[in-house]
Amino acid sequence: MTAGPNASGPAPTRTPVDQPSASFAVQPNLVDYRQVYSEFSWDHARQALSGLPDGRGVNIAHETVDRHAAGPLAGHDALRFVRTDGTAHAFSYAELAEQTGRFASVLQRLGIERADRVFSLCGRIPELVVAAFGTLKNGSVFCPMFSGFDPEQGRQRLKLGSGRALVTTRALYRETVAPVRSELPELVQVLLIDADGDPDPGTVDLVALMREAPPYGDIVAMQSEDMAMLHFTSGTTGPAKGVVHVHEAVASLYVAGLYALDLHQDDVYWSTADPGWVSGNSHGVITPLVHGATVLMVEGEPDAERTYSVLADQRVTVWYTTPSVLRMLMAAGPALAAAHDLRALRHVASGGEPHDAEVLAWTQETFGRPVHDTWRQTETGGIMLANFPGSPIRPGALGRPMPGVQAAVLVTDADGRFVLDDAGDVILVTEPDALGELAFRAGWPSMFRGYLRDDARYRRRFVGGWYLTGDLVRRDADGYYWFIGRGADPAEPAPGRGGSGRAPSATR
Structure with missing residues (x-):
C-alpha cells in the first residue's frame, strides 16, 4: 500500500537483459541470487577475513594490506599508479605494508595517537593510500577530503572533525589550508608530500620523515566498533556532516566486492570515483585490496582518449565508474573506442544515478558487457543495491538488495x-x-x-x-x-x- x-x-x-553465467570468461561469484541471499550470514562472511593475529581484534589495514603481505600475495601488485604521461609505478603488497608501517611510525613520532583524526587533502596519488592505511595501523581515524575544496570548505571539515594532522601537497596547503590555519588550533601537524627538503613554515617534510622512520611494529589492536574513518557529506543542501564508520565496515566492503563488483585476486581494478569521497575511498581502494586485487590509482581527470588508453594499456578487468564518465565516452564516438583493445574488461559497474536502456546498449556494444547499476549513500558506507553479474539486468533499475x-x-x-x-x-x-x-x-x-x-x-x-x-x-x-x-x-x-x-x- x-x-x-x-x-x-x-x-x-x-x-530484462539476460547474462547467462556460461558466457562469462570468469565464473561470477554470484550465480543463483535467491539461494545466496537466503543462505547468507554475516558470521560466515567474517570468516573470510583473518582478524588481527592472536585474536587481538580487527583493523582494516590488516585485512587490506598486511595479511596479504604476509602470504602468497606478498609480491603481487597491490597498487599501480598511472601518471598523466601513461607511465606507471607499482607497489607490491609487501612494499605497501612497509610504506604504511613507516607512515604509522611517523605519526607515532609526531605524537598522533589512537583515535586522533588524520585528514588527507590530495588528488589520486599513492601517498593518499599510504596515509590511509598507515593512519589505521596507528589506531588513528582517517578522514579524506576532496582536493577541490575551497578554504572555507576545508576549514569546516577540519574544525568539525578536530583534525590533528593533515597530509597534503604544497600547492593545496597554500591554496586551501594556509589561509585558515589560524582558525584551526587543533591542527598540530601538516605533512607535505612534496616539500623537497624545504617545507613551508608550520609544516613538515613527509618524505624525509618516512626515510628516517623505523619499522612500526604490531598494528594497533582495534575492536569492531572503534572508529576507523570519518567521511563527509557534500554539503550541497546544508553544512557538511561528519559520517562515522568503524573497522567492522570491512565485512560489508568484502561482500560488496565479492558479489556486486565480482572481484577475484587476479583482477586489475579501477574506480574513477575521487578518493576524497566515501565511494572512492571505500570501494575505490579498500574493497579491491581486501580481495587481493590490483588497484589502479590514475592521476588527474582523464578525458575520453586517456580513459580508453588506461583501460586498454593496463588491461583493466573490473571498472567501477560513474554515469558522467560513460556519457563522456559515448559523446566521443565509436571510432575512439574501436581504436583500443578492451577485451580484458569483463565487468563494468556504475553508481550515482540509474542508467537508461540507451546507455546499457552502448556499453554492451562498446565493451561487450552491459553496465551494472549500484546504489549507496555516504551513510550506508557501501553498496546496498546492485544489478549483479550473472543475473538479469533491468535497464534503469537500481538493482536488488545485497546479500545480508x-x-x-x-x-x-x-x-x-x-x-x-x-x-x-x-x-x-x-x-x-x-x-x-x-x-x-x-x-x-x-x-x-x-x-x-x-x-x-x-x-x-x-x-x-x-x-x-x-x-x-x-x-x-x-x-x-x-x-x-x-x-x-x-x-x-x-x-x-x-x-x-x-x-x-x-x-x-
Whole structure:
C-alpha cells in the first residue's frame, strides 16, 4: 500500500537483459541470487577475513594490506599508479605494508595517537593510500577530503572533525589550508608530500620523515566498533556532516566486492570515483585490496582518449565508474573506442544515478558487457543495491538488495514522509510497483554509527529499526528497486515524526 499524490503511475520497464553465467570468461561469484541471499550470514562472511593475529581484534589495514603481505600475495601488485604521461609505478603488497608501517611510525613520532583524526587533502596519488592505511595501523581515524575544496570548505571539515594532522601537497596547503590555519588550533601537524627538503613554515617534510622512520611494529589492536574513518557529506543542501564508520565496515566492503563488483585476486581494478569521497575511498581502494586485487590509482581527470588508453594499456578487468564518465565516452564516438583493445574488461559497474536502456546498449556494444547499476549513500558506507553479474539486468533499475541487506519500501504521505499506523509503527509497502521511501533494516556492518556531534540528527535517520534513505522508489514484482526521486529529508524534524530515539546496533 502507499499514500500521496504520486502513488499511482506507470510501472517501471521490466524488460530484462539476460547474462547467462556460461558466457562469462570468469565464473561470477554470484550465480543463483535467491539461494545466496537466503543462505547468507554475516558470521560466515567474517570468516573470510583473518582478524588481527592472536585474536587481538580487527583493523582494516590488516585485512587490506598486511595479511596479504604476509602470504602468497606478498609480491603481487597491490597498487599501480598511472601518471598523466601513461607511465606507471607499482607497489607490491609487501612494499605497501612497509610504506604504511613507516607512515604509522611517523605519526607515532609526531605524537598522533589512537583515535586522533588524520585528514588527507590530495588528488589520486599513492601517498593518499599510504596515509590511509598507515593512519589505521596507528589506531588513528582517517578522514579524506576532496582536493577541490575551497578554504572555507576545508576549514569546516577540519574544525568539525578536530583534525590533528593533515597530509597534503604544497600547492593545496597554500591554496586551501594556509589561509585558515589560524582558525584551526587543533591542527598540530601538516605533512607535505612534496616539500623537497624545504617545507613551508608550520609544516613538515613527509618524505624525509618516512626515510628516517623505523619499522612500526604490531598494528594497533582495534575492536569492531572503534572508529576507523570519518567521511563527509557534500554539503550541497546544508553544512557538511561528519559520517562515522568503524573497522567492522570491512565485512560489508568484502561482500560488496565479492558479489556486486565480482572481484577475484587476479583482477586489475579501477574506480574513477575521487578518493576524497566515501565511494572512492571505500570501494575505490579498500574493497579491491581486501580481495587481493590490483588497484589502479590514475592521476588527474582523464578525458575520453586517456580513459580508453588506461583501460586498454593496463588491461583493466573490473571498472567501477560513474554515469558522467560513460556519457563522456559515448559523446566521443565509436571510432575512439574501436581504436583500443578492451577485451580484458569483463565487468563494468556504475553508481550515482540509474542508467537508461540507451546507455546499457552502448556499453554492451562498446565493451561487450552491459553496465551494472549500484546504489549507496555516504551513510550506508557501501553498496546496498546492485544489478549483479550473472543475473538479469533491468535497464534503469537500481538493482536488488545485497546479500545480508534487508530492504523495504515504506508508505509515505503527500510530502514524501513515512506514515505511521495507530500503534506508531511504519507501514511497509507489500504490493509491487507502489511508491514509497526506500529503507534498510539497521545492522549491516558498514552502517554509519553516527553524525559527528549531532546525535539527534542520527536518531532521526532511523524509525522502528529501519534506516531512512530519503529516496522515493518502487519495487517491482521481481524485487528490483527503481529510483523515482527524493522525498523529504529524513534527518530534518517534522511534526509527528522522529527517529527511534536510540542508535541501532550492528548485526553481530
